[in-house]
Amino acid sequence: MDLQSPLIYLVDDDDDVREALALLLRTMGMRVETFSDPQTFLAQFDRMAIGCLIVDIRMPGMTGLQLQQRMIDEQCTLPVIVITGHGDLNLCRRAFKAGAVEFLVKPVDEEALLEAVQKAVSQHIHEQQQQSLTREAQMRLGKLTDREREILTHIAEGLSNKHIARVLDLSPRTVETHRANIFAKLETPSLAELVRLYLTGSDTKAG
Numbered sequence: 001m002d003l004q005s006p007l008i009y010l011v012d013d014d015d016d017v018r019e020a021l022a023l024l025l026r027t028m029g030m031r032v033e034t035f036s037d038p039q040t041f042l043a044q045f046d047r048m049a050i051g052c053l054i055v056d057i058r059m060p061g062m063t064g065l066q067l068q069q070r071m072i073d074e075q076c077t078l079p080v081i082v083i084t085g086h087g088d089l090n091l092c093r094r095a096f097k098a099g100a101v102e103f104l105v106k107p108v109d110e111e112a113l114l115e116a117v118q119k120a121v122s123q124h125i126h127e128q129q130q131q132s133l134t135r136e137a138q139m140r141l142g143k144l145t146d147r148e149r150e151i152l153t154h155i156a157e158g159l160s161n162k163h164i165a166r167v168l169d170l171s172p173r174t175v176e177t178h179r180a181n182i183f184a185k186l187e188t189p190s191l192a193e194l195v196r197l198y199l200t201g202s203d204t205k206a207g
Helices: 015-027 038-044 064-073 089-097 110-141 146-156 161-168 172-186 191-201
Strands: 007-011 031-035 051-056 080-084 102-105
Touching (some): 015 031, 015 110, 031 038, 038 064, 080 089, 102 110, 146 161, 146 172, 161 172
Parallel strands (some): 007 031, 051 080
């Protein structure tokens, strides 16, 4: 099996449920690591892994919702699927409000679980790709001087060279020179690509 394939973490204090779900996921070719309690999971899981977390909502010591909140507090992006033996609408609402991908009631429907896992993994891959693009854009934007970044902001807002010159009290020729330097440093072939790079690097939600 590909060691770089997504990793599914399963946290449930019920041995039978944990083993049954792990067997199902492994039968589908997925990598699975199981834990009987949240504390052990928190101490051992790989924060850089791509995958998702399946967690029981009712466990002694730390509940699934508390574990979900703990991961949010630690800025861990691993998507969460919550499972429970009790169809509590309030718990379901809280789980979704905290960003859970799915809320499943035991006995867990196999197809529903597999669909939720696929959705969660796809979501995580997409988020990681976006964060990677943002970090790359921020690194490239870091090559600019403060004045160039200021001019780039106005370019992204759609201002012409003459308008930027008036706003910053510069000569149009100076703005043109800075503009040329910006394109050269960022290695962008078009204005559209330049604006896209600026917007990506300015995404404060990522990275």
